[in-house]
Amino acid sequence: MSKDFNFQVDGDKLEFTINTKIYSLETIYQAAYLFLDKVYIFLDGDPSKEIIVVMKIKDSPDNNSVDLEKIADEFHNELLNQLLRAKVNKSNAKIREYIVAQALYNAVPNEVDELLEEVEETKAENWQDDPMNIAKPWEGDKESN
Amino acid sequence: MSHKPYAKIMLDLQTIEKFAQDKIAYFRFKRFEDGNYLITNEYGKFLWLNEDNFKNFVLDKLDMSGPIYKELKEKLFILDKEYLGRAIRQYAQQKSFLKFGPSLHIVVVTLRCNHKCIYCHASAKTCEDKGYDMDMKTAKQTVDTIFKTTNDAIAIEFQGGEPLLNWPVIEFIIKYAKEKNKLENKNLVFRLVSNFSLLDEDKKNFLINEEVNFCTSLDGDEETHNFNRIYLEANSYQETVKWIKNINQAYDDKYHDKKRNYFSIGALITVTRKTLGNYQKVIDTYIDLGFRNISLRYLNPFGFAADTQKTIWYDPQEFIEFYKKSLDYILQKNIDGRIFYESQAVFHLRKILLNEEPNNLEMRSPCGAGIGQLAYNYNGDVYTCDEGRMIARMGDEMFKLGNIFTNNFEELINNDLCKSICSASCTDGLAGYNENVYKPYLGVCPIYNYSIHGNIFPAMKTSFRWQIDEAMIEYLFLKMKDKKILDIFTEWVKRSKPPIAK
Amino acid sequence: MEIKFNKEIYSLGAVKLAIKEFSELADIDIEQEQNYIRVKFIKVKEGDMAEMKDEFANYVLGLHS
Numbered sequence: 001m002s003k004d005f006n007f008q009v010d011g012d013k014l015e016f017t018i019n020t021k022i023y024s025l026e027t028i029y030q031a032a033y034l035f036l037d038k039v040y041i042f043l044d045g046d047p048s049k050e051i052i053v054v055m056k057i058k059d060s061p062d063n064n065s066v067d068l069e070k071i072a073d074e075f076h077n078e079l080l081n082q083l084l085r086a087k088v089n090k091s092n093a094k095i096r097e098y099i100v101a102q103a104l105y106n107a108v109p110n111e112v113d114e115l116l117e118e119v120e121e122t123k124a125e126n127w128q129d130d131p132m133n134i135a136k137p138w139e140g141d142k143e144s145n
Numbered sequence: 146m147s148h149k150p151y152a153k154i155m156l157d158l159q160t161i162e163k164f165a166q167d168k169i170a171y172f173r174f175k176r177f178e179d180g181n182y183l184i185t186n187e188y189g190k191f192l193w194l195n196e197d198n199f200k201n202f203v204l205d206k207l208d209m210s211g212p213i214y215k216e217l218k219e220k221l222f223i224l225d226k227e228y229l230g231r232a233i234r235q236y237a238q239q240k241s242f243l244k245f246g247p248s249l250h251i252v253v254v255t256l257r258c259n260h261k262c263i264y265c266h267a268s269a270k271t272c273e274d275k276g277y278d279m280d281m282k283t284a285k286q287t288v289d290t291i292f293k294t295t296n297d298a299i300a301i302e303f304q305g306g307e308p309l310l311n312w313p314v315i316e317f318i319i320k321y322a323k324e325k326n327k328l329e330n331k332n333l334v335f336r337l338v339s340n341f342s343l344l345d346e347d348k349k350n351f352l353i354n355e356e357v358n359f360c361t362s363l364d365g366d367e368e369t370h371n372f373n374r375i376y377l378e379a380n381s382y383q384e385t386v387k388w389i390k391n392i393n394q395a396y397d398d399k400y401h402d403k404k405r406n407y408f409s410i411g412a413l414i415t416v417t418r419k420t421l422g423n424y425q426k427v428i429d430t431y432i433d434l435g436f437r438n439i440s441l442r443y444l445n446p447f448g449f450a451a452d453t454q455k456t457i458w459y460d461p462q463e464f465i466e467f468y469k470k471s472l473d474y475i476l477q478k479n480i481d482g483r484i485f486y487e488s489q490a491v492f493h494l495r496k497i498l499l500n501e502e503p504n505n506l507e508m509r510s511p512c513g514a515g516i517g518q519l520a521y522n523y524n525g526d527v528y529t530c531d532e533g534r535m536i537a538r539m540g541d542e543m544f545k546l547g548n549i550f551t552n553n554f555e556e557l558i559n560n561d562l563c564k565s566i567c568s569a570s571c572t573d574g575l576a577g578y579n580e581n582v583y584k585p586y587l588g589v590c591p592i593y594n595y596s597i598h599g600n601i602f603p604a605m606k607t608s609f610r611w612q613i614d615e616a617m618i619e620y621l622f623l624k625m626k627d628k629k630i631l632d633i634f635t636e637w638v639k640r641s642k643p644p645i646a647k
Numbered sequence: 648m649e650i651k652f653n654k655e656i657y658s659l660g661a662v663k664l665a666i667k668e669f670s671e672l673a674d675i676d677i678e679q680e681q682n683y684i685r686v687k688f689i690k691v692k693e694g695d696m697a698e699m700k701d702e703f704a705n706y707v708l709g710l711h712s
Contacts, residue, residue: 022158025656033577033712037612040701041708047655056701080156081176084164084203085580091166096187099229103236104243576712599668 007072012057014068017050023079025051027086031078039071156200165205170224170232174199175582183622188235189500189585190220193626235500242502242509242517246295246558249506249518251302251531252287252318254279255311256523256538260340261375262362264415264444264457270306278311279523286549287521288322293554298332302360304531309343311523319355336360338413341388342376349388353395360411361385363434365420365427372419373457389434409437416441417457421467428474432485437640440488441471443613445532445593461612468613469620476624479633486637493618494638496586497625506530508588512570515546515563525549527557529566532592544592566591569601577611583618587611648696650704652684659684661710665703673699 007016018028025047032041038058045052053075057068156176174184182199185191194202194213201207202222207214217223221232256277257270270277279287291299301322303315319335326333335357352359363385364370370382389410396408412431414420420427431439443464444457459467468489475487492508495501506513507530514529521527525548528534533544544566546557569591572578578587591601593610624630652662662684666675673696674689691699 029708029711030580032708036705036709040705042650042704043656043708044653045656051656058701059698077156077176080158080161081174082580083158084156084161085173087161087164087166088169088171091164091169092171095224095229096171099187099232099236102233103240576709 007069009069012068014055014072015052016072017045017052018079019050020047021049023083024086027079027082028053030082030085031075034078035071035075039068156203160200160203164203168205168224169203170222170228172222173580173582173584183582184222185582185585186221187585188221188232188239189496190222191497191622192216192220192222239500239502245297247513247515247517247519248294248296248298249300249302249513250291250294251304251518251520251534252279252284253304253306253520253522253534254284254308254314254318255306257310258306259310259342259376259378260307260381261377262415263373263375263453264417272310277306277523279314281314281317283523283525283549284314284318285321286525288318288325290521290527290549290554290557291322291519292325292329292331296331298334300334300336302336302338304338307340307343308337309339309341309348312343312348316351319357323355334358336411338362340374340376340381340385342379342381342384344388349392349395353392353399356408358408358411359392360413361389362415363389363412363431364414364417365423366430369419369423369427373415373417386434393435412436413440414442416443416464416467418459418463419457421459421463424467424471425474428471428478432478432483437484438486438488438491439475441468442489443610445535445596461609461616464613465616465620468617472620472624476630476633479636480629484636484640486641488641489617490621490634491637491641493586493621494634495641497618497621498635498638507532507590507593508586510570510572510588511567512588512590514544514566514570514591515558516567519546519557521549527552529563530592532590532596536592536596543595565601569594575602581615583615586618587614648700649685649687650700651680652686652704652707654682654684657684657707658711661707662686664710665707668706669699669703673703675703 007014020028028043028051032043032053035041035055040056040058042054042056043051044054055068055072055075170186172184172186174182176182176199180196182194182196183191184194184199184202192213198207198213202213202217207217214223218225221228221235257272257274258265259272288301291301299322301318303318305311308315315337322333322335335355336359337352337357338360341359341361362374363382364373367380367382370385371380374381376384389412392410400408414427414431428439444459472487472490475485478485496508502509506517509517512530514533518530519527520529520531520534522534522537526537527546527549528537529544529546536544544562546552546560546562549557570589572584572587572589575589578584578589581587590610594608595601597608621634625634659679662677666677666686669675672693673691676687676689678685678687686703688696688700688703
């Protein structure tokens with residue numbers, strides 16, 4: 001646990017600050033989301049420097065045993081988890097997109113096939129207009145070589 | 146200022162900074178209180194790592210010749226030269242259902258019912274009500290529409306009301322579809338979902354000869370069943386059980402080979418508040434009646450009157466506790482030598498252990514509404530799925546795709562509603578799902594979200610359904626750490642029927 | 648009873664969407680200041696206003712993840 005993680009408790013509320021040089025606002029949103037069923041969370045502060053997090057216990061029968069200080073600690077752990085998730089996300093973003101595109105191209109070929117067929121048909125119809133000479137059979141070239 | 150170090154932390158900023166980004170493939174993770182990490186990936190693969198191994202994995206400092214590294218590599222957690230090709234093939238295989246049309250076709254042959262079940266969402270009509278039966282013209286057009294699907298597999302499921310109240314149409318659909326299939330040559334199966342109370346020997350023999358699968362509602366022991374399923378003509382439990390035994394005997398007489406294993410009666414249980422405390426009796430009833438499985442499914446929480454809600458409803462935590470106790474009880478039966486499985490667990494386990502998209506279409510991403518199943522109402526109206534039809538019974542036609550007489554098959558499927566449902570049930574990128582370690586195994590039901598939260602996109606993680614699904618899956622993972630339980634789960638998966646739906 | 652949402656942290660779109668979602672539960676007014684979006688709870692149709700206010704703030708925050 002980092003030593004700089006301190007919080008103030010005031011009755012059923014707990015307040016702490018997060019350095020946005022380390023944890024982006026996005027990371028804070030993601031971490032906060034995971035606690036919304038347990039506590040009320042309110043954010044304030046200056047996103048260019050630090051965010052103030054105010055947590056409050058939910059007043060419900062299921063929440064009698066909720067320990068706000070424990071949740072604050074868990075929240076801080078979750079910030080670190082989110083930081084790693086963000087890195088994993090970022091480093092894999094392009095490769096994931098490529099995999100999904102390739103996989104779905106194979107899974108749902110119809111539209112792509114139709115498109116390719118249209119292109120082929122268009123090419124066949126217009127083969128005589130061939131200013132770049134791409135319709136010339138390469139076999140012929142081969143033979144002439 | 147105060148600070149109590151409750152949660153010991155393993156990840157530190159230095160480790161995160163040094164994350165081996167060129168070596169480690171995309172993964173999701175969760176740290177448990179015992180310090181172990183569960184990691185999963187897009188392909189449904191998973192691995193448990195202790196704290197040190199997790200840290201070394203993140204830093205790519207694991208011994209490359211050791212078993213953990215090999216397993217990580219095998220399970221597509223390591224970016225090596227084979228990763229890309231294998232990942233593409235695996236993902237394409239998992240999502241191959243996208244290239245097929247709907248396979249499950251729910252045909253509501255009547256809205257009338259002779260039961261008044263406490264939880265019935267379908268707002269069934271009484272037996273005396275007129276004008277709620279499918280007629281022959283609609284039945285024929287329904288079958289013609291069903292056969293337009295591009296899927297090689299077709300499962301026609303008769304539902305109601307109580308479908309046996311409109312027997313002539315059931316008989317016609319089976320005969321007509323089989324005739325049609327002589328040309329179409331699809332993998333055609335039928336399923337009758339009935340309370341059996343109107344069954345007789347002739348109907349039973351016809352259905353068995355035509356190889357129709359039976360599915361009934363059995364809410365457990367006599368007390369629980371009759372509390373939930375009110376039938377004024379007779380004792381609902383005794384009627385259902387009488388026919389379960391009768392049909393099983395008929396199967397035994399007809400089949401003496403492997404086919405007997407295929408033909409078994411399916412039973413659905415609706416878990417109400419009454420079931421929670423009676424779980425042992427309910428499970429014992431299923432085992433005593435010779436069932437090979439039980440499906441402990443939570444209630445679809447929509448459409449109840451306030452007083453009904455009080456009688457049958459429960460909090461997610463109550464259901465989760467019930468489910469855990471029930472699963473432990475069932476596992477003990479298995480440990481004692483009786484192979485008997487829980488079907489909801491098997492749906493999840495097929496994803497976890499086989500990386501297969503389940504037949505349970507609402508656990509798929511995207512879900513099966515429109516693209517995996519369609520529901521045909523008695524009057525020819527078509528809905529995205531059975532849940533969509535239920536919403537319509539409550540007066541909201543939000544999920545109606547069209548009508549078989551006015552829309553062709555392409556118009557029914559290729560429309561904005563279908564596309565929206567598909568998009569709303571893709572768990573990729575959804576808040577709370579994308580970072581969730583269980584994301585590969587979770588599904589979304591847009592109709593559920595709409596009925597509860599007024600929006601087809603999922604609500605906050607406080608949602609009833611989310612809490613239960615996540616807790617069930619987590620419990621399975623925790624149980625599986627015990628090799629003995631993993632072996633039982635593997636056996637369950639082997640014995641469960643493979644999906645009909647592609 | 649009111650909440651002041653910091654404009655650099657909470658988006659106006661999310662606050663407006665939440666107001667729409669909560670419209671059946673409460674009458675809510677919105678005012679914009681230079682740095683804050685001020686949300687006033689005029690009347691709660693059912694339940695406790697303070698609880699509604701906190702749930703509202705959570706809802707808005709949830710829309711940002």
